Amino acid sequence: MKKNLKLGLFGFGCVGQGLYHVLHETKGVKAEIKKICVKSRNKQRPLGEDIFTFRKEDILLDSDIDVVVELIDDAEAAFEIVKAALQNGKAVVTANKRMLAEHLREIYDLQQLHNRAVLYEGSVCGSIPIIRNLEEYYDNDLIKSVEGIFNGSTNYILTKVFDERRSYDEALKQAQALGFAESDPALDVQAFDPKFKLTILIAHAFGVFVKPENIINFGIDRISAVDLKYARDHSLTIKLVARAFKSENSIYGLVAPQFIENHHPLSSVRNEFNAVSVEGAFAEKQLFVGKGAGSYPTGSAVLSDISALTYDYRYEYKKLHQENRLTFTNEATTEVIVSYSRTGDVSVTDFEKFTGGFQGNGQQSMQGIVRLEKIREWSRRTGINVILAPGSEVKPLVSVEKAALDYA
């Protein structure tokens, strides 16, 4: 029943080597790596040179290879590989969240067109089987919301900064040394990486393809000593939270740091761990916690996809057919604490509802309810930091008066 799959790998970095290791330590998966396509001719590699190639045709045009495993950094080059693989009748396993987030609708169409599967569990929250669960287990449940900590390196940094009182830079360097951080740390610390993952989950949870640029993201790279002091004084921690939810026929989403109370389930998710909370109409809240980064956890998720291909598994994107009138919108508000150093950068008129202002140590801050678009505006300017207030939720903007009333 099970097939013996021949794999062609693109990329042999952290995840590729992790996959190689877990594949060879596992008895149950009938798959072997035939060829690995790499870019640099000068790198020292842990395997004999026979298995490596520098020409992508050696994999894409080899009719003996059933599955292309795409594990390179460059999103556009990765998309070209995925397209070519499908066109040549191969299934694809990838962990490239940026590529997926930016091309998910095309990848969906290409799967139908070429009748081949693209699986990508490793792209979201490492070892947590969240896509498979959304696809399989929640297919009959009406999902209300998906939220959590989707980025291991920023969570590692925030944990170190809070628990061990390390400096931000020191914690970032440590995360990179451990292989948790992307080669471009801006993708992590400016919250693009968790946004890409949120984009993918929105497709599987709600059946909506949204362009990542439509989702607002605010990073953790502007967090100041004043913010940290505020958190410590109030027994709070800061987490980078990604969230999406359904209300009426709209989907809302946001990725931003938030002050989190100590008893909150996300508060205990530490270091490179990720967490995804799924709220269904009947199953209610489910929390999945697991390692979100690292060579073996992600390699293990990639191997799970390869294993699923041995029995012809495909994503069905069921919600896409179930609920087709949903649209993504940023017409919502949330409560934030904004800190800034230049007087006049933030004013009371920026808020839908202004709660209060603080001043000290050459730093100023204001608290209140703002539209999500205001957070985007602030993200494009310098010297302004936004952190969601403790317990703050994103609320659909029915009307300004109504929203303000809800918060009152």
Place this chain on the structure above:
Amino acid sequence: MKKNLKLGLFGFGCVGQGLYHVLHETKGVKAEIKKICVKSRNKQRPLGEDIFTFRKEDILLDSDIDVVVELIDDAEAAFEIVKAALQNGKAVVTANKRMLAEHLREIYDLQQLHNRAVLYEGSVCGSIPIIRNLEEYYDNDLIKSVEGIFNGSTNYILTKVFDERRSYDEALKQAQALGFAESDPALDVQAFDPKFKLTILIAHAFGVFVKPENIINFGIDRISAVDLKYARDHSLTIKLVARAFKSENSIYGLVAPQFIENHHPLSSVRNEFNAVSVEGAFAEKQLFVGKGAGSYPTGSAVLSDISALTYDYRYEYKKLHQENRLTFTNEATTEVIVSYSRTGDVSVTDFEKFTGGFQGNGQQSMQGIVRLEKIREWSRRTGINVILAPGSEVKPLVSVEKAALDYA
């Protein structure tokens, strides 16, 4: 591709009514309830009487019915229904953990013999899709351990006792009123229910069928005011923890209350929530948290199984074929705190390694390392309470000297 399934229900209690509700609120599942077989002729029921029957043949011999959904209390009667359903060519969905734990090998054989599926996600940890994940997602991962809080009602009771300083009896009554506790509370508070669930998970995680009576269980019904005071004085809580793990070619398991430190992930699992932690060789620790009891969460799990039958899903019991030389054993030790009121009931010679003794308020206690069989012996006598020490693990007993050395 999807079939339109006709269902025959046995039982219409808490879970049955939950299933009825979620099935009617869900668009995606092509299934309808044709007949419901109930026992009592006098109960008031929320549906018209046409759908009910008191004769099981009306379901079992109706060739129009594809799936028998078994949701009754009595384990032996349930097993007869499952057998008869399979013999009559019907697939089965059940949430009866006791029946499953006691007959899992026979149910496995019957599935092969009659070529029909038995699915039972609702039997373990309510809404948490743990069996499906062990079957599907971890099939290539070498699982080291499965542990967690598998019983919603005892966790509810322990939460209320600790957080709201309620009495034990008051908290139990509240749990029953909310529909979390079994009709026979002894199954919950004496830790049989979580043991049945552990038995089922051992089959899917390690491919071993173990008789539930071989697994040692110690309940929460002997917890005294002294134990609670000890916990509060040391910033600990008490949780009823079920655990199983693999070491060499052996599987070990135990269900017993344990003192849990505040920063431990299980510490924040409160009320009727359940948690399962799965440790794999490569994916490392994964934690799943969700509602483990209640009408809708369990009904929703049952519906997931029905939905899976529409695309001919079956458990493959892959680990059964992968690793067949594993055996279950109780040859292990763990560190416990034993409290008792009658002097002489517990003595230093009961311990492999004795750590210390305490006395006060007419209660005495001793701490140290014991063999698991000692815990079973104490569970059969009255007036002795056993709680695992904070951070205590179950350790294979290589030799007494070696084990004592490991702990030193």
